[in-house]
Amino acid sequence: RYRRARFSSRRVRRRVVFKQGDCNVVQGRVAKRRRKYLQDIFTTLVDAQWRWTLLVFALNFLLSWLGFAAIWWLIVYTHGDLDPTVADNSTWVPCVRDVKSFTSCFLFSVETQHTIGYGAKHTTEECPEAIFVMCLQSIAGVMIQAFMVGIVFAKLSRPKKRTQTLLFSRNAVICQRDGQLCLMFRVGDMRKSHIIEAHVRAQLISKKVTREGEVLPFYQQELRVGGDGEEDRIFFIWPTTIVHKITPESPLYTFSAADMLRHRFEIVVILEGVIESTGMTTQARSSYLPSEILWGHRFEPLVSFKKETGEHEVDYSLFNNTYEVDTPLCSAQSLDQLIGLNSSNSNGLKYPVGGSSTSATPDLTSMESNSMLCDKENSMQHIILHPTDIPGPESRI
Structure with missing residues (x-):
């Protein structure tokens, strides 16, 4: 076209x-054409118009938060932390404390990826998979942030504007x-x-x-x-x-x-x-x-x-x-x-x-x-x- x-x-x-x-x-x-553009995604996003670059910037973070929130929800669901009966059991140790719904999982995903750490929600030693996912999300968050910040910086500092x-x-x-x-x-x-x-x-x-x-x-x-x-x-x-x-x-x-x-x-x-x-x-x-x-x-x-x-x-x-x-x-x-x-x-x-x-x-x-x-x-x-x-x-x- x-x-x-x-x-x-x-x-x-x-x-x-x-x-x-x-x-x-x-x-x-x-x-x-599209495959070749995706193979060089960095140059594609730098050359793209600002509205598309900012849209990809926002979608990257949003999708990563939602993706890891779904993983956290599966972990606590398979462990039984979402069962209402365990709330009254004082001896029950959950995988992630103070996580009772998907919304809680989403908030915990954002806190983990950006190291906000409000203190209420945190992982325990009960679930090794939870510890692994926490490390994985921390690494992925740093990579996504570095990639997107690099694109925005390269776009702002392009000599084309000179x-x-x-x-x-x-x-x-x-x-x-x-x-x-x-x-x-x-x-x-x-x-x-x-x-x-x-x-x-x-x-x-x-x-x-x-x-x-x-x-x-x-x-x-x-x-x-x-x-x-x-x-x-x-x-x-x-x-x-x-x-x-x-x-x-x-x-x-x-x-x-x-x-x-x-x-x-x-x-x-x-x-x-x-x-x-x-x-x-x-x-x-x-x-x-x-x-x-x-x-x-x-x-x-x-x-x-x-x-x-x-x-x-x-x-x-x-x-x-x-x-x-x-x-x-x-x-x-x-x-x-x-x-x-x-x-x-x-x-x-x-x-x-x-x-x-x-x-x-x-x-x-x-x-x-x-x-x-x-x-x-x-x-x-x-x-x-x-x-x-x-x-x-x-x-x-």
Whole structure:
């Protein structure tokens, strides 16, 4: 049975990871699913919703009390302690004193399991089986208590909740940095306790058809990302802009601004690190669709220095803000070709000053080649425009 869609049909988008980090994946038609979940009952209860965990917590104790109460009732019943005639016999030694009904057995079971010990009810040396059951229930009570407390503690201390204070920018942007087209997004941490050994990963998920004709609907390609576009580890003390340089090794190398609207892909970004206060590893996720990538935008600075206090202040109201910058609308591949074309044309055609008549005549082959390069350059001049000159994924925030 499949769960219902989280969004209405108009808002459903084919994404693998939601913006808040949940994976849009449902495991269906798993053979012996329930048995496998019960074999790993601890993880099942930790991952379950709180209402189910608390229900199992309460049922464990209640059923153990009732189960041992039934055992105590059988012991005193077979020994004859429930017979009304033995109440007046002063020489009669019962298995458990002051137990006269199933309710008394239930109360004695609770007292034994949790070592309450009010003092009125206690076992005697008359019945060895009663002594054995008392020891057995004491051990079982400790095991049940340790198991359930461990589940609740593990559920409360899960690093998953730490991801609620780790932020990803609403949009990714593409602009130039040091003459290189780059894909950038921003990550931030609201807490004062930092993430140690923080590192970032990014993957592009898209459809691919192999040379043999095999269709890979969710082909994953790693994107090289980092604070400088090279190293994935970051010093995460304030919001950091993560950079992916669109080089020939990048899957985005052939994508132009118009291609961003035509292609279907998803960029999944992952932030991992160790929580400073607990020492546990946490992972935060988000994703960007082509419609969430702004071409020709750059993030606004949000860290400033306050002279009054001598502190660096982070303004999280600017976390998602971007502004437009002049950016080539062509792909990084076309931009590299254009730069190479301009550098070759800057050399010009050099003709010899003296010599024979043949040497004074320009090389027709070179002139024809240069003319073709110039025509190609002129045809590509329209590529470098302002981002607002054509409709595309660029927009203002």
